[in-house]
Every structure is written in C-alpha cells, then in structure tokens.
C-alpha cells in the first residue's frame with residue numbers, strides 16, 4: 573500500500589483528485605477512493621436546483637471577489653485548472669456538452685445535474701481507480717499504510733449527502749488548525765416576518781447588510797422571500813457575513829431598497845408627476861392595512877394602493893403597507909428605499925448551500941494543496957477554509973483544488 577494514494581470522499585473534489593492522480597500514476601489501481609455512500613458525488617445531484625451550475629465563466633479578476641475568505645489562496649489552483657479548463661474537460665474528455673447562461677453560469681447542456689456526477693464517476697472507473705463504496709473512514713490512523721492521503725470530505729452542509737464534517741476531525745488528528753465553521757449561502761430569517769411575504773420573488777432590488785448598525789456590505793440583483801426568510805441570490809451573498817455576525821451575538825439588519833436605480837430625489841420627482849397625473853395625494857396618512865386614518869377624509873384606499881402598484885409588485889403592496897403603518901406622501905420615497913428587516917435567525921447546516929470556515933489555509937501550500945505539517949497529506953474542496961458565492965464558484969473550487977491535490981499527491985508518490 574505504500575505506493576498507493578488514499579482519497580477520502582468521492583464528491584467533485586475527491587473524484588477530480590482521483591482522475592488526475594490515476595492519469596499521472598498511469599495505474600488507477602494505485603488510487604483508492606473511499607466514500608461512505610454507494611453512489612459517488614451525491615451532493616452534485618442536488619446542485620443548481622438539479623441542473624448543476626458547474627462553474628462560472630468570469631475571468632479571474634471578476635471571479636476572485638466571489639471567493640472567501642482568501643481569494644489569493646485559490647489563484648494557483650485556478651491557474652492550473654481554470655473555469656475554461658473545466659468546461660473543456662467536461663466537453664472533450666467526459667463528453668458532457670455545456671451551456672453558459674445568465675451571469676456567466678455554466679451548466680451541462682442537458683440541464684441534468686446527474687449527467688455531471690455520472691460522467692465523473694464513469695471516468696474514475698475507466699481509469700481503474702479502486703473505489704470503495706459504502707465505507708466510512710473513521711480516522712486518519714486507519715490510512716497509515718498508504719503512501720499519501722487526500723482529504724476531500726466536504727463541509728457540514730446537507731449532511732444527508734454524506735458531508736458531516738469528518739474531515740475536520742482528520743485534520744485535527746494531523747495537528748491542523750480548523751477555523752470555526754458556520755453555514756453560508758443560507759436563508760436569513762427576520763423578526764416579525766410578515767406572512768404575506770413568502771412566495772414573492774424580488775427582481776433587481778438592492779440589499780444592504782448592517783452589523784451593529786454599521787453598513788458592511790451591499791448587493792443588487794434578485795432574491796426570494798420564502799418560508800425560511802430571505803433566500804437565494806443576493807440574500808445568499810450577504811448571508812456569509814450576516815450569519816457570522818449572528819454567531820458572534822451582533823445585531824444584524826438587512827435593508828431592502830426597492831428602487832436601487834433611483835435616488836430619493838428622483839423618486840420624489842416621480843411621485844410628484846404621478847400626483848399631477850392622477851391626483852393621488854388627496855390624503856397624507858395611511859394605516860397599516862391601507863385604510864385611512866383620518867375619518868374626515870373621504871378618499872378610499874384604492875388610489876393610493878394603485879399608486880403603490882406602479883412602484884411595487886402587486887403581492888408586495890399589503891406587506892409593505894403593514895411594515896410602514898405611518899406611511900405618508902412625504903416619507904414614501906425614503907421607505908421605498910429603506911425597508912428594514914431585523915435578522916434574528918438563519919437556516920443551519922441541514923439546508924445551507926455551503927460551509928464557511930474549515931481547515932486553515934495557513935497550513936496548506938497553495939501551489940500543491942499539501943499539508944505544511946505532515947508530508948504526504950493533502951486537502952481539497954469544501955473541507956478547506958474556502959468557499960464561494962452561488963454561481964458555480966464552489967464547484968470550481970472543488971475541481972481546481974481537487975485536480976491540484978491529485979496531481980501533487982501522485983507526483984509525491986512517484
């Protein structure tokens with residue numbers, strides 16, 4: 573066994589490592605791939621809502637800001653096996669045509685995630701890798717007989733897929749530091765969550781994240797209100813810092829800007845024009861339900877609701893009015909740009925897309941993915957303290973670091 577490589581974890585990172593190592597060694601039997609599941613790459617089947625957003629086509633300069641917490645660490649691995657290399661690999665070597673969609677997101681042309689998982693598994697088998705299915709590795713010590721070991725056990729999110737954080741234990745066994753892990757790319761749950769909001773899809777809005785009342789991050793784009801809170805798109809993007817702040821007992825607010833393309837003054841002007849055109853400002857004050865608050869005023873709610881409909885999706889009008897019981901013509905522009913959600917909770921590892929934190933990058937050589945502490949030990953994929961935004965970044969991390977770890981471990985053996 574001393575001339576063999578053990579890879580723990582048959583996800584995208586582990587399979588990529590196995591493929592590269594088998595190619596370099598020229599003998600797949602010298603690569604032993606362990607996975608606790610019978611089927612490899614179980615998580616891949618869930619990715620991209622079953623369509624698998626396998627990478628993102630942006631060039632490094634635009635790609636890098638989507639990598640956390642240390643984009644520089646990924647640079648070598650990305651250069652060695654870039655997003656364009658991944659696309660070529662799938663198209664030319666695995667016979668999986670791809671398609672590039674909005675936001676430079678790359679999918680298999682079939683839009684079937686299983687095609688990606690099965691193609692990787694097929695290549696692993698073609699190369700003759702010794703795949704040990706349904707085997708849970710319990711400790712690093714179990715693998716002491718192997719000449720080299722790669723840990724590709726993933727993070728802790730969606731543990732039903734097999735990623736239960738075992739690799740952190742293995743890393744600590746080897747003396748590595750594991751930074752605190754927390755769920756990321758996950759739903760954020762607000763205080764007094766209006767029951768009218770779940771199910772509403774927000775398009776091209778702004779979100780601002782405040783921690784302890786200080787603005788720390790903003791983004792513009794789409795997200796959804798779901799039963800779990802503010803979810804997907806830009807809400808996921810802000811969730812990394814939001815969850816970390818909540819874990820540290822800090823106050824977290826998300827401010828929704830419903831009109832990011834307009835300033836408050838521009839909104840005021842637009843409202844003024846609407847007023848002149850439609851005579852909507854017969855009254856100045858509106859209650860939470862949208863009913864008038866001054867009995868003497870004869871104007872029905874309808875004109876004001878109609879006005880709001882010009883600025884908001886229909887479904888949002890009632891929740892917006894409930895959230896702004898003191899809405900007036902004066903404060904409407906400001907309220908449209910500042911709908912505050914105090915965040916009090918988040919979806920945990922069972923439903924988070926990715927795990928932030930992990931094996932400290934300070935103890936890993938970025939050019940090889942080798943442990944600085946134990947010769948012959950390598951790490952790749954989500955087990956590392958490296959994660960990306962949604963958009964194909966996490967699978968690219970897995971492919972780039974997996975490829976480099978496989979290559980380096982095989983060279984080490986040779």
Ligand SMILES: Cc1cc2nc3c(=O)[nH]c(=O)nc-3n(C[C@H](O)[C@H](O)[C@H](O)COP(=O)(O)OP(=O)(O)OC[C@H]3O[C@@H](n4cnc5c(N)ncnc54)[C@H](O)[C@@H]3O)c2cc1C
Pocket residue numbers: 580581582583584585586606607608609612613614615616618619620621624625626627707708709710724725726727729730733734735736737738739924925926952953954955963964965966967968970
């Ligand atoms: C719902 C969902 C959707 C996602 N969509 C996308 C997307 O579209 N695009 C994108 O880029 N990323 C997406 N991600 C993130 C992406 O799937 C992960 O970042 C990626 O799978 C990590 O790869 P990995 O190989 O490091 O770990 P994993 O995929 O988690 O694989 C780890 C493997 O190790 C095995 N294992 C663990 N411990 C042991 C042990 N002790 N013994 C034996 N085997 C073990 C597990 O069974 C598992 O198969 C999504 C994640 C989720 C949860």
